[in-house]
Amino acid sequence: MYRFFDYYHNEVHLSFEDHPFSTNPKHVWVICRYENKWLLTKHSDRGYEFPGGKVEANETAVAAAIREVKEETGGIVETINYIGQYKVAGKERTIVKNIYYAIISELIKQEGYFETYGPILLDEIPEGVQKDRRYSFIMKDEVLQRSLMEIKKRFL
Structure with missing residues (x-):
């Protein structure tokens, strides 16, 4: 279990164990790969980030x-794994919030992208993303770095 403070100085607890905080979380975040690139979206307010959002009524995480x-990238999920x-x-x-790692089989161009400007493909997540204004606050704390390390350990 990791404990740290986020971009807004809120206390964050992160775990890669099986649902340590809730078996029924109300939010999700999906770290995506498409054709050996990272698939992000450009949120209309926050900037570049991995897709995610709220769990709707009668919907599983x-x-x-x-x-x-x-909705946010046009990506069709081929495989998805809970990581933390x-x-x-x-x-x-x-x-x-549940964190998932997904492999995307295809990107389908859409008329509109819910709250976003659609897909962004990156070869690498840049060093110094914490200080890069193009990126959302969601990408600027230890959740991203530790999740990427966990993904590399398990899947890459």
Whole structure:
């Protein structure tokens, strides 16, 4: 278990164990690969980030993850694996989010992308992403770095 503070100085607990904070989380985040590149989206407000969002009523977290990838990037999920979960103790509420790693089989061009400007493909996540204004705050704390290390250990 890791403990640190995020971009907004909220306390974050991160674990790569099986659902340590909630068996029914309300948020998902999906680290995606497509044709050996990282697949991100450009959020309309926050900038470049991996797709993710809220779990809707009567939807599982994994179904939400697959839906969010499609809505935000046009990506069709081939495989998806749970890798961890994190909890952010915010000033107003606590958020628990599942982290997934997905391989995307194809990108389908869409008329519109929900809350985003569509897919962004990167060969590498740049060093210094924490200071790069193009990237969302979601990409700027230890969740990203530790999740990438976990993915490399398990899958790459």
